[in-house]
Amino acid sequence: MDTDLVVIGAGALGLSTALHAAMAGQSVVVVDRDQAGSQASGRAAGLFKSVQADELRTRLARRSIARAISFGDWTGVELDVVRSGSLLVARTDEHKAFLMTEAHQSRSWGVEVQDARAGWHSYYHGDGNELVLWCPEDIYIEEPVDLVRAYVAAGRLHGTELLECEPVTAITTSASGVTGVETSSRTITAKAVVDAAGAWTRQLAELAGGDVAVAPVRHQLLITEPVADVDQADPIVRVVDAAVYLRPARGGLMVGGFEADPLPIDPRTERAGFDTDDVPLDLGVLRKLAGQVESEVPAATASVVAEHRGGLFTMSPDGRFVAGPVPDVPGLWVAAGCNGSGFSSSLALGEALADWICGKDDRYKIDALSPARFGLLTDEAMISAGVWQYAHYYDPAA
Numbered sequence: 001m002d003t004d005l006v007v008i009g010a011g012a013l014g015l016s017t018a019l020h021a022a023m024a025g026q027s028v029v030v031v032d033r034d035q036a037g038s039q040a041s042g043r044a045a046g047l048f049k050s051v052q053a054d055e056l057r058t059r060l061a062r063r064s065i066a067r068a069i070s071f072g073d074w075t076g077v078e079l080d081v082v083r084s085g086s087l088l089v090a091r092t093d094e095h096k097a098f099l100m101t102e103a104h105q106s107r108s109w110g111v112e113v114q115d116a117r118a119g120w121h122s123y124y125h126g127d128g129n130e131l132v133l134w135c136p137e138d139i140y141i142e143e144p145v146d147l148v149r150a151y152v153a154a155g156r157l158h159g160t161e162l163l164e165c166e167p168v169t170a171i172t173t174s175a176s177g178v179t180g181v182e183t184s185s186r187t188i189t190a191k192a193v194v195d196a197a198g199a200w201t202r203q204l205a206e207l208a209g210g211d212v213a214v215a216p217v218r219h220q221l222l223i224t225e226p227v228a229d230v231d232q233a234d235p236i237v238r239v240v241d242a243a244v245y246l247r248p249a250r251g252g253l254m255v256g257g258f259e260a261d262p263l264p265i266d267p268r269t270e271r272a273g274f275d276t277d278d279v280p281l282d283l284g285v286l287r288k289l290a291g292q293v294e295s296e297v298p299a300a301t302a303s304v305v306a307e308h309r310g311g312l313f314t315m316s317p318d319g320r321f322v323a324g325p326v327p328d329v330p331g332l333w334v335a336a337g338c339n340g341s342g343f344s345s346s347l348a349l350g351e352a353l354a355d356w357i358c359g360k361d362d363r364y365k366i367d368a369l370s371p372a373r374f375g376l377l378t379d380e381a382m383i384s385a386g387v388w389q390y391a392h393y394y395d396p397a398a
């Protein structure tokens with residue numbers, strides 16, 4: 001089999017990069033060792049967030065929101081998006097100051113952020129002393145697998161080939177760089193290869209002698225049974241001092257959050273075939289997080305849990321995406337370092353990366369996200385930096 005581009009990994013980042021490369025005229029084959037969306041992407045909360053810590057991420061986040069809303073127009077495949085808006089809530093002085101700074105910065109980057117008040121929503125009952133910001137641009141996708149399916153359908157429409165249940169076992173190289181991949185059942189020659197293997201990115205890059213600084217870290221959420229007083233039209237709520245996010249889901253409430261002492265997991269040291277179903281889940285972590293917002297969101301602790309799911313984020317040492325050419329391996333590219341936003345930013349990140357790979361002159365430059373920025377790091381340093389970024393998801397400047 002021969003193609004312009006092989007994308008390893010049919011998660012949100014790989015599928016978006018593949019779709020955009022195909023729309024730019026490349027022949028593209030996507031290979032996944034499992035089924036599309038079976039790992040992190042199919043288990044996401046589906047949240048999109050316009051307020052981000054720097055201008056580049058803000059640009060990517062807002063572009064992604066716009067592209068998700070207009071998905072049907074530019075791909076020909078419909079995608080349902082919930083235009084709920086979101087509330088950012090801070091209850092401590094420190095976090096109020098942090099949110100004020102974020103609001104000021106975000107407004108200067110074009111984001112719509114308004115002062116608001118809690119208390120008028122069905123499931124969040126503030127006491128009036130918190131700082132609340134209203135972010136009307138924010139959206140969510142009710143079932144994350146819908147975005148994956150839309151990418152797959154759009155990819156097919158635009159000529160990409162998807163090979164599922166076919167692990168990549170080698171990335172082949174010559175003196176001048178990458179020549180393709182070997183899978184469990186075939187050889188594919190290609191001019192370029194994208195490593196978008198999520199939590200397995202590092203071990204895939206190593207197959208070609210490359211080094212990509214990402215550390216997988218566990219993340220979990222729960223969805224309650226339907227709760228009568230949760231209005232499904234209500235917005236997303238993010239309580240930054242508790243590092244908890246909430247949204248209506250399936251008639252109940254979704255509760256997720258960022259533990260202060262997270263669990264890093266390196267698939268390279270796990271059994272062969274380790275996948276997301278092997279990530280140990282701990283409901284106690286979510287109960288503790290939900291307990292921090294119990295007085296404002298009684299439904300978070302009082303309701304019966306209908307679903308508890310989790311997976312792995314790929315955290316980078318500086319909390320930013322890792323996308324671009326892998327140093328010392330010409331022809332190998334990476335799309336990783338999701339840092340908890342890979343699902344929502346995939347639309348714009350995949351677009352920008354595909355344009356870069358295709359050598360488009362008018363591409364939106366994401367060179368600042370290149371994997372070369374880290375140099376050589378020990379595993380220990382990389383994991384401890386990634387864990388820090390995870391624990392400070394809502395207040396990275398703290």
Ligand SMILES: Cc1cc2nc3c(=O)[nH]c(=O)nc-3n(C[C@H](O)[C@H](O)[C@H](O)COP(=O)(O)OP(=O)(O)OC[C@H]3O[C@@H](n4cnc5c(N)ncnc54)[C@H](O)[C@@H]3O)c2cc1C
Binds near residue numbers: 009012313
């Ligand atoms: C519980 C949870 C909630 C989250 N909520 C959000 C959210 O609200 N918003 C948001 O933006 N992000 C969220 N995220 C993060 C988001 O899910 C990830 O950033 C995103 O899905 C990463 O996509 P990906 O394509 O890099 O990885 P994945 O979806 O994991 O895809 C990688 C693919 O690579 C494949 N692969 C691995 N090894 C091989 C191999 N050898 N050969 C071939 N294929 C291989 C895997 O099978 C997999 O399908 C959440 C994550 C979790 C776990």
